[in-house]
Amino acid sequence: xxxxxxxxxxxxxxxxxxxxxxxxxxxxxxxxxxxxxxxxxxxxxxxxxxxxxxxxxxxxxxxxxxxxxxxxxxxxxxxxxxxxxxxxxxxxxxxxxxxxxxxxxxxxxxxxxxxxxxxxxxxxxxxxxxxxxxxxxxxxxxxxxxxxxxxxxxxxxxxxxxxxxxxxxxxxxxxxxxxxxxxxxxxxxxxxxxxxxxxxxxxxxxxxxxxxxxxxxxxxxxxxxxxxxxxxxxxxxxxxxxxxxxxxxxxxxxxxxxxxxxxxxxxxxxxxxxxxxxxxxxxxxxxxxxx
Amino acid sequence: xxxxxxxxxxxxxxxxxxxxxxxxxxxxxxxxxxxxxxxxxxxxxxxxxxxxxxxxxxxxxxxxxxxxxxxxxxxxxxxxxxxxxxxxxxxxxxxxxxxxxxxxxxxxxxxxxxxxxxxxxxxxxxxxxxxxxxxxxxxxxxxxxxxxxxxxxxxxxxxxxxxxxxxxxxxxxxxxxxxxxxxxxxxxxxxxxxxxxxxxxxxxxxxxxxxxxxxxxxxxxxxxxxxxxxxxxxxxxxxxxxxxxxxxxxxx
Numbered sequence: 198x199x200x201x202x203x204x205x206x207x208x209x210x211x212x213x214x215x216x217x218x219x220x221x222x223x224x225x226x227x228x229x230x231x232x233x234x235x236x237x238x239x240x241x242x243x244x245x246x247x248x249x250x251x252x253x254x255x256x257x258x259x260x261x262x263x264x265x266x267x268x269x270x271x272x273x274x275x276x277x278x279x280x281x282x283x284x285x286x287x288x289x290x291x292x293x294x295x296x297x298x299x300x301x302x303x304x305x306x307x308x309x310x311x312x313x314x315x316x317x318x319x320x321x322x323x324x325x326x327x328x329x330x331x332x333x334x335x336x337x338x339x340x341x342x343x344x345x346x347x348x349x350x351x352x353x354x355x356x357x358x359x360x361x362x363x364x365x366x367x368x369x370x371x372x373x374x375x376x377x378x379x380x381x382x383x384x385x386x387x388x389x390x391x392x393x394x395x396x397x398x399x400x401x402x403x404x405x406x407x408x409x410x411x412x413x414x415x416x417x418x419x420x421x422x423x424x425x426x427x428x429x430x431x432x433x434x435x436x437x438x439x440x441x442x443x444x445x446x447x448x449x450x451x452x453x454x455x456x457x458x459x460x461x462x463x464x465x466x467x468x469x470x471x472x473x474x475x476x477x478x479x480x481x482x483x484x485x486x487x488x
Numbered sequence: 489x490x491x492x493x494x495x496x497x498x499x500x501x502x503x504x505x506x507x508x509x510x511x512x513x514x515x516x517x518x519x520x521x522x523x524x525x526x527x528x529x530x531x532x533x534x535x536x537x538x539x540x541x542x543x544x545x546x547x548x549x550x551x552x553x554x555x556x557x558x559x560x561x562x563x564x565x566x567x568x569x570x571x572x573x574x575x576x577x578x579x580x581x582x583x584x585x586x587x588x589x590x591x592x593x594x595x596x597x598x599x600x601x602x603x604x605x606x607x608x609x610x611x612x613x614x615x616x617x618x619x620x621x622x623x624x625x626x627x628x629x630x631x632x633x634x635x636x637x638x639x640x641x642x643x644x645x646x647x648x649x650x651x652x653x654x655x656x657x658x659x660x661x662x663x664x665x666x667x668x669x670x671x672x673x674x675x676x677x678x679x680x681x682x683x684x685x686x687x688x689x690x691x692x693x694x695x696x697x698x699x700x701x702x703x704x705x706x707x708x709x710x711x712x713x714x715x716x717x718x719x720x721x722x723x724x725x726x727x728x729x730x731x732x733x734x735x736x737x738x739x740x
């Protein structure tokens with residue numbers, strides 16, 4: 198049996214990415230369940246997968262089982278379990294170094310940047326699982342308001358405030374704490390998304406915003422550079438320049454970002470990631486997942 | 489892996505007319521499925537009805553178990569399964585009238601998908617609208633499930649095998665291995681939600697749940713006296729156990 202251990206069920210991109218991975222494995226016919234500390238299910242996005250608690254899971258584990266984890270800080274305690282381990286790297290952090298150096302652990306990556314770093318550390322093969330944007334985000338043709346701007350003040354609130362001061366006539370809609378469906382609705386009616394999380398290691402909201410047809414203005418990130426292309430589908434500027442860039446963004450450029458952004462996001466559909474995981478199952482990694 | 493035997497379990501309480509109709513339809517469905525499953529045993533549990541069922545009047549020569557005190561849906565089914573072990577169990581409500589071809593795709597799927605432990609089937613109301621196409625989660629505020637497609641035209645629901653998180657116990661085919669691993673239905677419920685609970689627990693053990701698209705069978709639904717009233721505490725119990733532990737389905 199395959200288990201995917203998550204540190205919780207809260208609103209973090211890594212939680213959704215882990216759950217989506219379980220969902221795809223299940224659809225590929227691989228028995229797989231999500232494990233959270235208390236057995237609570239993430240309910241801020243929609244996905245049909247079983248969830249169990251660590252208390253239920255851990256005592257029943259054997260060497261025939263495989264445990265996938267993504268939080269590097271979980272390494273020590275999961276290493277003590279009898280199951281095989283797969284590290285699913287979603288964002289890079291120094292804590293992942295001993296994991297990558299552990300020859301008993303199979304290495305998966307969600308991002309090219311993570312893949313490169315893991316290969317550099319480990320000197321061995323890693324497997325790309327990709328990421329996906331939930332289907333609910335993809336733009337459905339509804340009327341957008343040129344005044345509405347989607348923001349996530351949880352990360353980089355000061356840069357959003359600077360934009361608000363520069364463009365007070367805009368309507369700023371917060372996606373923090375909202376269910377995925379509400380977030381998608383906000384993004385679909387907004388024209389712009391301000392990605393203000395400095396040095397973001399993951400950056401899924403910017404990709405979701407692209408899917409929803411927003412022009413993305415972002416501060417530099419680590420995790421999202423595979424899909425953020427400055428001047429093509431987004432503007433990437435230092436945080437202190439974000440307000441100026443925002444003020445100077447004309448409608449032609451914004452529309453170009455939207456169009457290219459939607460094309461970019463279309464490569465990250467759930468169906469595309471499922472195909473990627475089917476290929477993964479045919480590789481050597483599949484031996485760990487199909488046993 | 490071929491399924492060689494099946495015990496069909498039908499609970500009945502003072503609705504002999506329904507039971508006889510159910511058994512007649514079942515006979516035809518079994519006849520079609522015999523090419524896949526050589527051995528069927530039908531067990532009728534007379535669940536403390538006021539008017540005991542007379543064995544001679546039942547078509548298909550089922551085994552009759554009479555219990556003189558009311559048993560919960562779970563307890564009665566568990567009792568029947570324990571006494572009549574088989575490689576699979578079909579839980580069937582007495583107000584479900586199977587389409588003659590309904591069972592074949594269920595057994596076919598159980599044979600082809602070794603990790604599928606539970607298979608349900610499409611059910612419809614007398615007016616032809618969908619009664620059941622799986623159980624979905626996310627729309628009901630109390631955290632309980634709801635029948636996918638309920639009340640809609642048949643064409644509005646998926647026409648292929650689906651893998652919902654649960655299917656109804658009104659017509660539920662269960663692999664013996666799954667049944668044994670979960671030790672049958674949970675006795676926490678009097679009547680209602682034990683079927684969904686069973687499916688969710690099966691999912692936690694890595695079993696897949698499937699719902700076949702057809703042929704659809706007729707389900708009158710809620711024909712047992714007191715069904716609605718007895719469902720309330722079961723649903724409350726279900727919510728207290730599962731509300732925060734179920735993921736919500738991707739809207740179709």
